[in-house]
Amino acid sequence: MKHIKMIKKGSLKQTANKGCGECQTSCQSACKTSCTVGNQKCKQAQ
Amino acid sequence: MNERSSASCFFLHVFERGKMIHKFEKNGLKIVLDVESGSVFTVDDLMYELLGEEGVVDEKQIEDLLEKHQEYTREMVDESLEEIQALTDEDLLYTENDASKTNPFDTRGRDVKALCLHVSHDCNLRCEYCFAGQGDFHGQRLLMTPETGKKAIDFVVKQSGNRRNIEIDFFGGEPLMNLDAVKEIYAYAKSIEEESGKEFHFTLTTNGVLLNDQNRAWLDEHMDNMVLSLDGREEVNDRMRKTVNGKGSYRVIKDDILKMAKMRDGKKDYYVRGTFTGNNLDFSEDVKFLANEGFRSISVEPVVAQDGCGYEIKEEDLDFVKDQYDKLAIDYLKRGSDENHPDFNFFHFNLNLDGGPCVYKRLSGCGAGADYLAVTPEGELYPCHQFVGNPDFLLGNLDEGIVNPEVRESFKEANLVNKVDCSSCWVKYFCGGGCHANAWNFNHDLQKPYHTACEMERCRVENGIMIYIKESEEA
Numbered sequence: 001m002k003h004i005k006m007i008k009k010g011s012l013k014q015t016a017n018k019g020c021g022e023c024q025t026s027c028q029s030a031c032k033t034s035c036t037v038g039n040q041k042c043k044q045a046q
Numbered sequence: 047m048n049e050r051s052s053a054s055c056f057f058l059h060v061f062e063r064g065k066m067i068h069k070f071e072k073n074g075l076k077i078v079l080d081v082e083s084g085s086v087f088t089v090d091d092l093m094y095e096l097l098g099e100e101g102v103v104d105e106k107q108i109e110d111l112l113e114k115h116q117e118y119t120r121e122m123v124d125e126s127l128e129e130i131q132a133l134t135d136e137d138l139l140y141t142e143n144d145a146s147k148t149n150p151f152d153t154r155g156r157d158v159k160a161l162c163l164h165v166s167h168d169c170n171l172r173c174e175y176c177f178a179g180q181g182d183f184h185g186q187r188l189l190m191t192p193e194t195g196k197k198a199i200d201f202v203v204k205q206s207g208n209r210r211n212i213e214i215d216f217f218g219g220e221p222l223m224n225l226d227a228v229k230e231i232y233a234y235a236k237s238i239e240e241e242s243g244k245e246f247h248f249t250l251t252t253n254g255v256l257l258n259d260q261n262r263a264w265l266d267e268h269m270d271n272m273v274l275s276l277d278g279r280e281e282v283n284d285r286m287r288k289t290v291n292g293k294g295s296y297r298v299i300k301d302d303i304l305k306m307a308k309m310r311d312g313k314k315d316y317y318v319r320g321t322f323t324g325n326n327l328d329f330s331e332d333v334k335f336l337a338n339e340g341f342r343s344i345s346v347e348p349v350v351a352q353d354g355c356g357y358e359i360k361e362e363d364l365d366f367v368k369d370q371y372d373k374l375a376i377d378y379l380k381r382g383s384d385e386n387h388p389d390f391n392f393f394h395f396n397l398n399l400d401g402g403p404c405v406y407k408r409l410s411g412c413g414a415g416a417d418y419l420a421v422t423p424e425g426e427l428y429p430c431h432q433f434v435g436n437p438d439f440l441l442g443n444l445d446e447g448i449v450n451p452e453v454r455e456s457f458k459e460a461n462l463v464n465k466v467d468c469s470s471c472w473v474k475y476f477c478g479g480g481c482h483a484n485a486w487n488f489n490h491d492l493q494k495p496y497h498t499a500c501e502m503e504r505c506r507v508e509n510g511i512m513i514y515i516k517e518s519e520e521a
Contacts, residue, residue: 021159025417039397
């Protein structure tokens, strides 16, 4: 494609059948105040 | 089909599906995030103009664009529209995701699988911004007994259903003031792992005052993660983090915290965790200072404070704060290049675009009050550490379990499916709807996120995406 370059192919829609609840639940790992989920790891992927 | 009708049809098509992108410029890049798929693109100037937040611009806007920019041709526009259509057909642009209509806790379960154990409601520092009433959470200065801690372990095993991974966070006050209990609780949890079918993961947060060679070795071996509290530059740290005698704590704690960090570098997780306030809005200098001192894993957070306290971050500070994140991001990209830019990991720029959590995790956001609870030294249960001591949020206790299910339910309902302000926000899948405690402290409404924190989060995520792209290009 000439005008748009894909840097990262999104897969959020493909995760809709997951939701096992095994990953970290809260902000406890580092920040302790601001909830950030986008940098967490998926336990199924590990 | 003529050119005009082609563009108009596409415009209608994407609007009917109600999709959302976020486009922004950062560090010389024009970047597009497709919110519902998580796809990330860089685009040229023309494409940037054509992509609207909820759909392609309309034909009138295209004609205006062609008139204003002689360098663009109709052929280039059509070429761009075809590329947009192709990506849209593949669910990579203007993507719809039906998952956002389901309460995530219906999917991921409603078990309790993480506890914040307040093993010490006492502290050996007197930090001015402490949300915990300088350690006692506005109550008695108490230590958790090993028996109460073990009871908490039994509670989470029973309440966690089929969940295997259990998180235990030793917190305070200062948990090292009760290290013997920490060790007993740890040993008990490990002793029942096999029979309970659970896997425990431990984190300990400390201010570093009591760290020594002996307990450092034990902590390094047994804690999966450590959070080490230090705000940055000596004068910044000492303005807020004071000893019991009112003196600065930097020289008491810094070397011991650094030793702890060095033990874990490259082997086990840790974060040196600072707080910035209205007193040190130039916090990027503190992050860089910590990196230059040798810390490789850094999280520096905006303070959670009440309006009028004197050190809160105000709405009018936001432009300055955002500029700090931008400057830090530019500096961050130079890390590892020379001794002035040592390599380090900054928590908020560390987006997991390659394999982050599923959409249900992102919809549910923080599990506080739902699958994460805080336990006081007396065995009382609260939604999280930030709510401890507030009687309106007392959920129950270890003996009787949850006796206030309505409050717990209100936390489960505080998710992206229900938060009106979040539904149209592009950053929602990165923040998960924000911190419940912030929402309550500033708006007295769990469903209404704290606007100032949202603004900062949007800025951090934009920078995180920009850094990801730059690093991908370098690789």
